[in-house]
Amino acid sequence: MYVKASAILLLLFSCCSNCRAQSAVIVQPSEKPEITTPKSMSTSTTIGSNTTTTPKPLPTTTHRPQPFPAPSTGIWNSSCIALRMAAQLNLTYETKDGKVATALYNIPSDAKVAGDDCNSETIQRIALNWGPAQTPASLAMQFDKKNMSIVLSMIKINLPITGDNFPDAKDNETVQLLHWGYELRTPNNNSYHCTRDQHFNLTETIQDTEVVGCISIGKVQVEAFRSKDKDFSTVYDCDSSGTSNVVAIAVGVSLIALICIVLISYLCARRSTARGYLSF
Ligand SMILES: *[C@@H]1O[C@H](CO)[C@@H](O)[C@H](O)[C@H]1NC(C)=O
Ligand SMILES: *[C@@H]1O[C@H](CO)[C@@H](O)[C@H](O)[C@H]1NC(C)=O
Ligand SMILES: *[C@@H]1O[C@H](CO)[C@@H](O)[C@H](O)[C@H]1NC(C)=O
Ligand SMILES: *[C@@H]1O[C@H](CO)[C@@H](O)[C@H](O)[C@H]1NC(C)=O
Ligand SMILES: *[C@@H]1O[C@H](CO)[C@@H](O)[C@H](O)[C@H]1NC(C)=O
Ligand SMILES: *[C@@H]1O[C@H](CO)[C@@H](O)[C@H](O)[C@H]1NC(C)=O
Ligand SMILES: *[C@@H]1O[C@H](CO)[C@@H](O)[C@H](O)[C@H]1NC(C)=O
Numbered sequence: 171m172y173v174k175a176s177a178i179l180l181l182l183f184s185c186c187s188n189c190r191a192q193s194a195v196i197v198q199p200s201e202k203p204e205i206t207t208p209k210s211m212s213t214s215t216t217i218g219s220n221t222t223t224t225p226k227p228l229p230t231t232t233h234r235p236q237p238f239p240a241p242s243t244g245i246w247n248s249s250c251i252a253l254r255m256a257a258q259l260n261l262t263y264e265t266k267d268g269k270v271a272t273a274l275y276n277i278p279s280d281a282k283v284a285g286d287d288c289n290s291e292t293i294q295r296i297a298l299n300w301g302p303a304q305t306p307a308s309l310a311m312q313f314d315k316k317n318m319s320i321v322l323s324m325i326k327i328n329l330p331i332t333g334d335n336f337p338d339a340k341d342n343e344t345v346q347l348l349h350w351g352y353e354l355r356t357p358n359n360n361s362y363h364c365t366r367d368q369h370f371n372l373t374e375t376i377q378d379t380e381v382v383g384c385i386s387i388g389k390v391q392v393e394a395f396r397s398k399d400k401d402f403s404t405v406y407d408c409d410s411s412g413t414s415n416v417v418a419i420a421v422g423v424s425l426i427a428l429i430c431i432v433l434i435s436y437l438c439a440r441r442s443t444a445r446g447y448l449s450f
Contacts, residue, residue: 243389244279248286249398251296251313252361255390261372261383263331263345265338275335277309284308292316293323294394305330305344313394319357320394325349325370325385347372347383354392356406361393364408 241256257277265271281300288294292315299308312324331343349370356362367388371381393402 238274241276242279244281246283246296246298248283248288248296250286250288250294250396251394252396252402253296253392256388258386259383261345261347263336264340264343266340273335305332315395319355321352322354323350323352346374348376349385350376360404360406361391361402363391363405365389
């Protein structure tokens with residue numbers, strides 16, 4: 171009887187497509203744990219949804235402080251650099267009573283191009299300034315051309331801590347904020363474009379490791395080492411290039427993982443079915 175049955179089964183397996191017949195066989199031994207897992211999952215999800223739905227609206231409505239206005243977008247062109255961005259600082263400053271306070275500050279979009287440095291083939295700079303003549307504020311950016319690409323290598327800000335943005339600020343306080351790095355990297359002869367905000371840490375000096383603030387740069391399109399009076403070159407977008415690669419890599423890795431899992435379970439299934447026949 172058993173021999174006949176197993177012989178029929180063998181025939182069936184060889185006739186039908188291997189995968190289907192075998193996967194149907196695999197399901198049977200794993201049925202018991204499968205039944206228990208959905209039960210525990212369904213109970214935990216109902217508890218989760220019940221508890222999370224009630225507290226969620228409360229913190230979002232009550233804990234929001236009055237929002238600080240978003241920075242407006244400025245356009246600053248020099249003969250070699252075209253720059254458009256909306257920039258905001260988040261910085262710390264000293265108060266009259268010696269405490270450290272945090273404030274936001276928007277780089278005004280009506281800041282003027284105060285100077286540029288266009289002579290070098292490898293380093294170019296643009297400087298903006300704004301504010302009253304007695305207490306001028308400034309922002310400078312340096313772009314480096316190397317290795318077939320252009321990077322923002324330095325941001326330097328000098329900001330007098332005066333006005334409504336900085337309540338109780340110590341008298342005659344001016345902060346210097348610096349960032350060194352390789353940011354906004356773009357291939358030669360392209361303009362860098364990025365809509366989302368990017369945050370760069372700021373320190374007071376180059377040697378400093380203590381972060382005293384950060385600058386957030388959004389809605390940016392910038393091109394250094396450009397030819398005079400030309401419009402922005404081909405756009406190199408931070409997201410269309412950067413994240414799509416990340417997504418592609420992630421998809422590739424998960425596909426490979428999936429293939430491995432399928433292969434392993436297929437091999438295991440073949441073994442277990444083979445053992446099953448032996449025990450019969
Ligand atoms: C949440 O659970 C309570 C009791 O535990 C129940 O009375 C209520 O109907 C549940 N709410 C929802 C949305 O499931
Ligand atoms: C400003 O920076 C401080 C310190 O890093 C941080 O706690 C705060 O959330 C920041 N504020 C904003 C609006 O980003
Ligand atoms: C130059 O760029 C290539 C490609 O982007 C990169 O692989 C290489 O590491 C870079 N070299 C240096 C010195 O930055
Ligand atoms: C701040 O600067 C002004 C003008 O530069 C000067 O007259 C004043 O004495 C300074 N105050 C302090 C506390 O240093
Ligand atoms: C970039 O532009 C310069 C000047 O317009 C040109 O000489 C150079 O060949 C261009 N490079 C590439 C890689 O297109
Ligand atoms: C910026 O500074 C914060 C601490 O203030 C640190 O946690 C973070 O890693 C820094 N980011 C970068 C890119 O260095
Ligand atoms: C600045 O330069 C860019 C790129 O060349 C151009 O599209 C824009 O019209 C210029 N803006 C001003 C105000 O000159």
